[in-house]
Amino acid sequence: MPEVFVSRIDDFAEGDRRIVFHGGLEIGVFHWQGTYYAYENQCLHQGGPCCEGVIMHKVEDVLAPDKTWLGQRFSADEAHFVCPWHGYEYDIRTGECVGNRKLRLKSFEVLRRGDDLYVVAS
Ligand code: FES
Numbered sequence: 136m137p138e139v140f141v142s143r144i145d146d147f148a149e150g151d152r153r154i155v156f157h158g159g160l161e162i163g164v165f166h167w168q169g170t171y172y173a174y175e176n177q178c179l180h181q182g183g184p185c186c187e188g189v190i191m192h193k194v195e196d197v198l199a200p201d202k203t204w205l206g207q208r209f210s211a212d213e214a215h216f217v218c219p220w221h222g223y224e225y226d227i228r229t230g231e232c233v234g235n236r237k238l239r240l241k242s243f244e245v246l247r248r249g250d251d252l253y254v255v256a257s
Pocket of ligand 1: 219
């Protein structure tokens, strides 16, 4: 299976992303909290470039023990990237659409070879 060069590791900062191309395939690669994730850059809604959207932490409701709403905060653990066309959000760690977790972007293996990163475009 073809391995597509993504970046030198030193050039790929935490929280950054790359879009790589192989044939007609576009793959978004994310560097998030020490791990690399790669997904097809094609939104499950209408095919938009979902991996190119803003990255943001999940917004969570804060509830008191009696379930009274206290406000909102950003999650420390979960982050999403947001399709720029109509706002579908995807979990950066799984590629799941957070509005319906049965939907998931196609994912790709990310390989480290020395100081370089590659995705396996299969
Ligand atoms: S194409 Fe991505 S939200 Fe519509």
